[in-house]
Amino acid sequence: MIKCAFYLAPDGKLLDQLGIEQIRNFLATGEGLLWVDIENVTNEDAELLSNVFCFHSLAVADCISKNIHPPKIDDFEDYLFVIVHGINYHIDSEVVETTELSLFMGKNYLVTSHDVPMRSVSSMLDRVRKDGRPMRRGAEFFAHDILDALVDNIMPTIEEMDEKSATIEAEALHEPKRETLISIMQLKRSILALTRVILPQREIMNGLSRGEYALISERTQIYYRNIYDHLVRIEMLTQGLRDMAESVLSTYLSSVSNRMNEVMKMLTLIATIFIPLTFIVGIYGMNFANMPELHWRYGYFSILIAMAVIGISLVVYFRRRRWL
Amino acid sequence: MIKCAFYLAPDGKLLDQLGIEQIRNFLATGEGLLWVDIENVTNEDAELLSNVFCFHSLAVADCISKNIHPPKIDDFEDYLFVIVHGINYHIDSEVVETTELSLFMGKNYLVTSHDVPMRSVSSMLDRVRKDGRPMRRGAEFFAHDILDALVDNIMPTIEEMDEKSATIEAEALHEPKRETLISIMQLKRSILALTRVILPQREIMNGLSRGEYALISERTQIYYRNIYDHLVRIEMLTQGLRDMAESVLSTYLSSVSNRMNEVMKMLTLIATIFIPLTFIVGIYGMNFANMPELHWRYGYFSILIAMAVIGISLVVYFRRRRWL
Amino acid sequence: MIKCAFYLAPDGKLLDQLGIEQIRNFLATGEGLLWVDIENVTNEDAELLSNVFCFHSLAVADCISKNIHPPKIDDFEDYLFVIVHGINYHIDSEVVETTELSLFMGKNYLVTSHDVPMRSVSSMLDRVRKDGRPMRRGAEFFAHDILDALVDNIMPTIEEMDEKSATIEAEALHEPKRETLISIMQLKRSILALTRVILPQREIMNGLSRGEYALISERTQIYYRNIYDHLVRIEMLTQGLRDMAESVLSTYLSSVSNRMNEVMKMLTLIATIFIPLTFIVGIYGMNFANMPELHWRYGYFSILIAMAVIGISLVVYFRRRRWL
Amino acid sequence: MIKCAFYLAPDGKLLDQLGIEQIRNFLATGEGLLWVDIENVTNEDAELLSNVFCFHSLAVADCISKNIHPPKIDDFEDYLFVIVHGINYHIDSEVVETTELSLFMGKNYLVTSHDVPMRSVSSMLDRVRKDGRPMRRGAEFFAHDILDALVDNIMPTIEEMDEKSATIEAEALHEPKRETLISIMQLKRSILALTRVILPQREIMNGLSRGEYALISERTQIYYRNIYDHLVRIEMLTQGLRDMAESVLSTYLSSVSNRMNEVMKMLTLIATIFIPLTFIVGIYGMNFANMPELHWRYGYFSILIAMAVIGISLVVYFRRRRWL
């Protein structure tokens, strides 16, 4: 479904809501800049891509397929086909998920396609609608602006995960519950999923900034280099998060076992003090005919005192050995 | 055992069930496209491969040997010898197993060989038998179609493993049993086995798509690139599965230990409450002649109340310390 | 905020506290050496960087942004833009943190920018203020001196962490507490954070020492090589620290479990000795009418002796099996 | 000690049991093929190698030293010096050990040296003794045949380890003993030792098959490629074994802890049921003068029934909570 179709004429005039015929005409002129954004691509859009833009059937197939595609870049000489991943803010899942943005970038056009609304694209849409300024510097710059926004939008998620991991750590330390473990596992999986899309994405930006593609002029390369630098930063931060998550997991496991140990120590204390004492009272509960102590005047009281002494000695002994 | 032998003449006529002499003749013309599919290769087939097709003895030996061969590609200039792995849907094992497909690809022929029936080959067989259309674009395209189908057939297994791991995770969390551990171990081993064949397979497709082999024309390379992209996707998904399996294992171990802890806490509760009380009742079971409490009117009732107070205090204390 | 601005004229005269106009003039001459140090950069400084020095807008943006930037080097032909990390001695955190130093190095100027005061820069400031000598060997040497000092200032932190890990190890061995685990985790995270900035920094120095940048003359390269060697040393030491931290963690976990085992052994000793004895005294506490032993003359004493024998035998048995 | 010395003359005549002088003469002709096999090399053999064959002193030193040498290949232009490892079937150890085979390969000779008898060499010896056929295709082919046999002889060990790991897994699951752990550790170490010699060996074969050495003609390279493929297969299988061993170790540890848990649950069941009941009987064993229940007619029977009810309720409760 075409969500928007802009044409910025060489004279700076901006045309909106183009029809397919208009798109075909503007493309043929080879001038100005055309931007078509497709949301939730359908087979009709595939026709536009194949017949009007004449994109390679494999690229079109990748674009309309609902499968997950790792980030990649394909050079078809006349145009570049790029798949990148941003954060999916529209899925309310505990595990961070990424969403794909497909870009076809030619000399005088840019086609973007995505399944769910993307912040980076929609904010660009608003800015273009106002006065078309972001489209004035040509296709390569315009594509850069969208990619830059997409990468920048990853940062808040990183920060969120950072805060979350601090919260989980405190919980793991002071009040480990079964839910804590699930949170740790979800955090770890989010980080790994993020890492997996950021690494190939970084390599794509590296390629774009090193002049591997004829469509990117030397002047623009340094701007792609800047996106690359952002991805390196994100990578460093996710590595830090991964270490944090590992450390939180260790803390959780150790914390759970510490609590268990405390409980066991209490059992031991009670049992080791009262078991011998119970034995002693058992002795004087025996019914032997000839048990002289039983008939002593202060036998009962002596034995109570003796037991108190034994009990206190045991507690002192345990404290000395630091078992309590 | 030759399962099928097709010849698509340059004029578009399709011949089926060729004899060895016919194969030899069509090969000699150097035109059209010949496809021979061998299932469960025997020594007689080896003769066909060595004498009619004149393949190198080492390639023939690899082809007829029943050992496992890692994916590989050998360039014999006149033809390519490729071994790739698909999923073996014919073994009903808990651990995913792969099965080999050997391909000899020449200018005007394709020879496929496999030990068990393969979905990708048999569906192609049905399509060719209808009207020979898949063979019209020549050997390199025809080989691509078979390889593409083989790689696509890996996806359902990935999805199955994904569902299975979700099921196992729920089981590990709520009802960890010894069988759960076995399932986790089998899942991990399946994933690792899959990874081990996908990585070299990806490199083969990379080579085919980068023009390393003279038999693959530039026009076709992008189609092999497409298979490469599919393998990259499968790789990303299996990495996700591996992380999932690791996380499930941690969950299982932690879950088992949590259950044990609950049991131990119950033991501790019962023991720490009743051991002191049993000591007290032991005291008043002693047979000392002089035990004044025994003769108090409400001695018995007082001691019952005292014990109730002690018991309740202990429970309250434990709850406060969050041990229960 | 410009903290200092020096100009060393070709005749060796040193000018301090330059204004923006003076900076612009001295830059235009293309001679002598200009050093501007900016602390806690503001938007006004950005103007100086953009308009007076004419640095690329992306480099200026990196310089004034308060985000974390991984170490990097950008070659703008006329000048190099370098980001390196030193130890942040101004944050009193348990986890070691690094702080950034941005450098713009041209033929006849050096601009340094940092958010917090840095030892390497301020000591250089003092030395320059005295007689300007460090600035006499030109920009590339002067930049080297600052970078060298920055790298050297990492060493005391490494040594501190080394001592700390020895302290923690002793604690883990003799008196493992919950705080010990937290210390180990903080140590590990410090080491990993340090590693993450040192590795790219090393690669920057490697590039500077291998003649990849036209601004660094061959004569100076060996001095950058020397910084590279220092970073290799620091890397080796941090690897040693990482092994140490792993070993301390194992020691801690094993130590905690050893203590628990000791406690459990004590429980077992007490319980296994007294439970059978308590059973025996229970027998003679039964109220059967016909229990001949009860009326034996030395029944009571015999049973006391028998119980002593049983108790001592059990202790001897346990000692033999090395359970105590 | 020279074990055998063959000379196959260009006219196909085979000479056996050559003396040193004969070896020197045949070498000088530069024709035919000479094979000297040395078992358990002595200093006298060193003289043969140094003076008759004129091998470099370092190669001779490596050959006669009894130390372990990792696989390697040295190119001395006139000859290649290769060290490869096979399985040592003559050491009856639980941990698989490898044994070295040193080869000097020249234009018209092959010298093999090993410390213990090797299957691959002795079977070749038998085949040569019959009619000399294996020596007819020249030194490079003859060396290939020996290396191929050596690599093929690794396979049975792999299969043996595979079976062993299945046996150990069953044992770990159903009857974990201390010996099981030792077996797992030995298995892991065997696999790692094997991996360590197979990886460099694979690289040697890769080099031989890629035309890096002038002595290996293009025609023969593909045969060395075949050995390389075998080593890749062995590597894949050992990786599978390694995963298996890891999984067996996890199973063992989990199995041991499961058994312990069962024991602890039994203890908990018995203790939590009888401790409260023992407290109750203790109450009615007290000697208070005024305990009305004691004089009720059915007091005794009521209390027995009450205790039975309590005991059964506890068992039911435990079953409900799945603790039993």
Added chain:
Amino acid sequence: MIKCAFYLAPDGKLLDQLGIEQIRNFLATGEGLLWVDIENVTNEDAELLSNVFCFHSLAVADCISKNIHPPKIDDFEDYLFVIVHGINYHIDSEVVETTELSLFMGKNYLVTSHDVPMRSVSSMLDRVRKDGRPMRRGAEFFAHDILDALVDNIMPTIEEMDEKSATIEAEALHEPKRETLISIMQLKRSILALTRVILPQREIMNGLSRGEYALISERTQIYYRNIYDHLVRIEMLTQGLRDMAESVLSTYLSSVSNRMNEVMKMLTLIATIFIPLTFIVGIYGMNFANMPELHWRYGYFSILIAMAVIGISLVVYFRRRRWL
């Protein structure tokens, strides 16, 4: 402190105990071979290195600094500066430590510097003092001999660690103590420390043997290749040691937990047998007025027999379930 200074004149005459002036003169002739060995370098020696030999100030600084330097090689065209590590036999520590040897190698001189006495250097010193023979083959060979001896001196330490790990394994298996863990940790750290210096050292030898340095003639390269091979062997052995140490750690942890399990089983046995019996004797210790069994003639004996039956049945049941 100069420990020795030899000069071997081109005519084969050996001069000992040279003064600084003599060193300067012999250096100037550019003939013969000069060897200066410095132990525990002081600032005066630095003067010799800087002014007489004219070494680069950075190399001199590295040489006199007491810091740890990772192995490295610097090419100053006229001479090579090499830092390698040997085993420090003079520190009596449980953890293996390495000690540095700095070498300056020129056309006609070799300068060695080390902080503690080194076996490889002092044995060379004795051999030179006798007749100067080791110096006859020139600087590159002489340097090789010292480096070869240094690498060979690592082997005894490897063997020692091998024996030690076998001892520790036996201890871990049969009598795990807290000291065992400390030994394992020290062993692991020694191995890792060794690995860290051997890897860069191997790369240095690789460079020397591949003709990367003009000072090493082609004839000598193969001898450096030999040292490289030794380091590869040492690396393989240390990897084996690392696997061994990992396995010993697992064995230790499992052994400790096995012992604990045995103790717990004993507790369970005693408790589960006597707790029910104690309950029974408690019943007949109750003071109910109406307890018919108490007045049966053989009540006491029947109950004794009943308890014996129950106890034996429990033991049999436990044995059947393999809990004992």
